[in-house]
Amino acid sequence: MIRILLAEDEPHIMRIMHMWLERHGYEVFDSANGAIALARLRQEPVDLLITDMNMPEMDGLHLVRAVRDELKLTIPIIFLSARCDQAELMQQLAGLNVNLRAKPFTPSRLVDDISRLLGDQPSLARSECTE
């Protein structure tokens, strides 16, 4: 079973993502902030990471940096942000090989993205700030 780690501080969003992903047959782990997510990653590997930007303790950017630079994981990462228009953010994420997605998103789209990233279908462009 494919394991997906969610890092999100907004409970409602977390809940809905969790519900959808489980319904689609993935094993979903929740973490309320970046620190918890990182700790989890250290312990057990996952196949995909979905993270929000704004979280307490450790925000999405630091988490992704840690995952790539420290843990040296190459797993696909979906980065959700309400601040997609910030060029600064995109610059910062440039070398980190993440898929940037804007909020609000639709769960169905998210599911499609995941299946593409994990499956054989060609993945979407790396940093696409689209709905």
Add this chain to the structure above:
Amino acid sequence: MRACWKQLKAFFNAEEVPRWFGLSLVLSYLFGLGSVAYLGITKTRELALQEYESSCRYAVTAMVSRLREIDGTASIRQLSRQHVLYEFAAHMNVDTLRLVDGNRQVIASIHESEIGQTFVDEFSTMSWPQSVNFASMYSDVLGKPVSVIRAPVHMSVVTAQVDTSTDESPSMTRTRHAATDEETPTTSWLDIHLIPSEHSTSMIYNHADTVIVVLVVLGVLFVIYHRLRVQMRSVMRIGDRLYSNHSRIEENLNMLRIHDASDTMTNAWNELIDLTQTCSQAADKYKANDELAGVLKRSQGGALADALHSISDGILYIADAEQIQYINAHAQRLLGMTWDEQKGQSLQHLSLTGMGEKIREMVESTQTSEGVYVSRSEIIKDGQPEDEEASSYRVSIQPMRKSAAGHGCVITMRDVSQQLRTDRAREDFVTQVTHELRTPLTNIRAYAETLSSGMFDDPKVITECYNVITKETRRLSRLIEDILSVSQLEVGSIAININDVDIKSLVSDSARDVRGLADEKNIDLQVIVPAKLEMISADRDKLSVVLNNLLGNAIKYTPSDGVVVITCQQSDDAVMITVKDNGIGVAPKDHARIFEKFQRADDPDVHSITGTGIGLYTAREVVRRHGGEITIMSEKGNGSTFVVKLPHQVGRATAMSITKELSHD
């Protein structure tokens, strides 16, 4: 010959002739004319005299021959001689004419009293001539020159014997004469004195006199006139120029230059004009300098100076070589220098640090190679870039027109720190708000899609979805209300609708509104109100916003299982509503700040909780509009207590003073 004449003419007409020459020329000319005149007169006189003499001589000769021919008796002879003399005298215009014998006795004369007298006069001593003799002599007696003619007359004169008998009948005498006459040949002399009367010859040479004199005078006058004119030509040219242009000299000295001649005087004149122009221009320049200096001097002291020193912007005016022409008090402070008006200080040579140095750098960077300044405006921070407390100034350089002081520029420094802070805060606010808005929207969208997908048919899940949607929608709308109030408050257009408000019901309603939120976090929300509470005049809707904000904050910043209490009290003049929680609290240093627009406590715990920083600002503004006040008591980690104090009546005076306060924020 022609060349000689030309030369002469040229010399005569020369502009500059040596003075001695001109003078001697005139004198010799006069002398020449004088001599000619004199000679002329003399000659004419001589000629006239000669003519007169010759006619006289002819007449005398004739008279002499006629006298000799006279014959007859003594008395006849006497009569005839007399007659001849008279004839001659009338013809020749004489003064004295007498016939004198050898004994100097007058035989005949035109003056009858002389007859028989012995003739003696001043000319008698002269020896009697042999022939007709002319002489011009000056007569002392008469006082004028006299022409004397002496002519010998050979005649037979009978010596008459004087008969003393008394019997003297003419016939007897005659007979006696005839009887006793003895003929003796004798020589008598004709003595003629010619005195030319005034009008005989004078008429002739008087005319000549006048004509010549007039000619001479005219000639002299002409020469003088011509010479003068020639000498004065240059001067007259200058005079003409002055006359025609005297009213426009100030405008343009050039008008006085003479272009169509180049003699020494004209050249000197033109040089003088040029020199005057140069001097005039130099004087203007100095005057402009002086005026500028004067204006600046005047502006140092006086109302203008005071005004300039007291404005909150810095003003610096520099000219050539960055010489400070003027710097007001504020600019002096900013640059960290004091300006000594008497000393000319140049920006280049001052030792400046920090802000002063940055400003100088900016000024120097705008200067072109010709020393002209270009306009530019930059924001310069008075401190390190990271320094939050440092002020920022908008420094603008504006070049000035070229003046007596050269190329200059005016530099203004305006403190824009507050503006920048506000701008940044607003930017942050907008960013935050959009982020905030997106979160509920995401939820709504996600849950709405979930519902519509029909993926979950568990009724509990479906209910949950609807609940979330509803809650988030409410959250969204509250957020939008907040944003709206903030912008309204800023414009000052928020309207307070005064009515009677029942505080008790207001408090319980607000508590009810937030109960859902409290329940989620398992927070104990308590409402304590007295049994009886008076109505107050207030705007119920606005006050409910205030309470919702305070309660919302209390719940938000209190972790799960916390307590939030809202109480109500009444005193003589006011009503107090207190919201107390045991949440994360607010450090004293942030107590003032949290009430400001878009500002939240500088606390990582606060940052981790979403908030827009406008709730407390809105609350305070509304409370103040009511004439009340919000206060906070809190310590970090020890919960917070907010007290809203509202007067019973919102008086008009209070409202007015509030408006003033608001505008200062």
